[in-house]
């Protein structure tokens with residue numbers, strides 16, 4: 150690899166933009182190729198939740214690194230809405246896991262505390278606590294608007310000399326004297342290193358390089374709930390799913406008088422064609438969501454369902470992202486994709502790790518991050534049903 154390589158990042162979603170930013174901050178020359186527009190893929194369809202209420206130590210480590218970056222960006226003007234994140238527990242065993250999580254987060258400098266069922270209404274006055282043991286709450290967690298995040302990142306990348314070419318789809322790849330010759334909609338561009346951050350399209354991009362990448366595009370839906378009159382308090386993010394147990398219902402404050410809700414399916418959904426899937430919310434999903442909301446928030450005043458939409462989670466077999474080199478004989482092709490339902494909250498740390506791979510050939514700045522490499526063991530077709538991993 151040259152001392153000052155030209156890196157081309159494929160995809161201007163959160164993963165591509167965060168990778169590009171981590172690279173340009175170290176003086177690397179970067180060009181992003183985006184088939185459509187910034188945030189036109191999954192990133193622009195997400196609900197933007199950033200939370201650290203996890204039970205696995207590595208999941209917390211990743212989020213500690215991500216949160217550091219979010220704080221830095223917040224100080225530079227990125228709007229981060231600190232509404233807090235409440236994850237509900239239905240069993241004493243889940244509460245024990247949460248108690249450990251509180252300890253781990255405390256050690257890492259993050260605020261979090263346990264709430265027994267009897268105190269949950271201090272956080273969500275309308276919550277029915279039927280069937281609940283309690284919950285874990287992180288007051289500093291929250292959400293951001295993904296389009297704003299992507300535009301913020303794009304501006305930072307450009308300010309450091311990075312280039313973003315939109316409507317510039319990668320169509321083909323050749324090798325010439327150790328470099329990649331990339332054929333795009335808008336002509337040819339040469340790269341010393343390529344980062345595949347094409348989200349649900351990452352397998353198609355990998356194929357152009359003769360690689361086989363197993364990422365499954367899963368369709369997920371979100372819907373707006375209108376409240377009239379508006380709540381007199383801010384609804385935190387509330388999640389009813391731990392290690393595959395729970396209804397998967399989740400909701401959060403969006404604007405005054407509006408919540409956004411989703412159902413996180415514990416079982417894997419069917420694979421979708423990212424270029425041809427139903428981008429609307431199905432009536433059956435709306436009905437299910439209304440049923441679950443009535444159960445958990447029975448006395449919500451004047452609630453009615455508003456517009457809904459669907460987008461794709463790019464999911465790997467073990468529900469952890471791929472960050473690293475897939476084929477040791479092609480070290481100059483780095484993958485940063487497969488973040489599933491966490492590609493907003495994990496993007497800063499994935500970008501940091503991907504940049505490590507480009508600059509050092511290893512994930513030097515995040516302990517344990519070699520676990521995210523798309524090794525042969527991990528890069529396998531997804532087996533149904535995988536109920537763990539997502540929201541553990």
Ligand SMILES: Cc1cc2nc3c(=O)[nH]c(=O)nc-3n(C[C@H](O)[C@H](O)[C@H](O)COP(=O)(O)OP(=O)(O)OC[C@H]3O[C@@H](n4cnc5c(N)ncnc54)[C@H](O)[C@@H]3O)c2cc1C
Nearest residue numbers: 160162164184190191192195198319348460491492493494
């Ligand atoms: C309904 C919903 C809710 C979600 N909620 C959350 C949440 O609350 N928190 C969270 O952390 N995550 C959430 N997610 C997940 C998150 O949105 C994704 O994990 C994340 O956006 C993936 O980012 P990405 O950069 O990998 O992919 P994308 O954003 O899809 O970006 C990939 C880009 O690559 C481009 N591309 C594809 N092929 C090519 C090519 N050949 N040449 C050039 N460009 C190409 C595409 O146009 C696209 O813009 C949610 C997702 C959905 C659908």
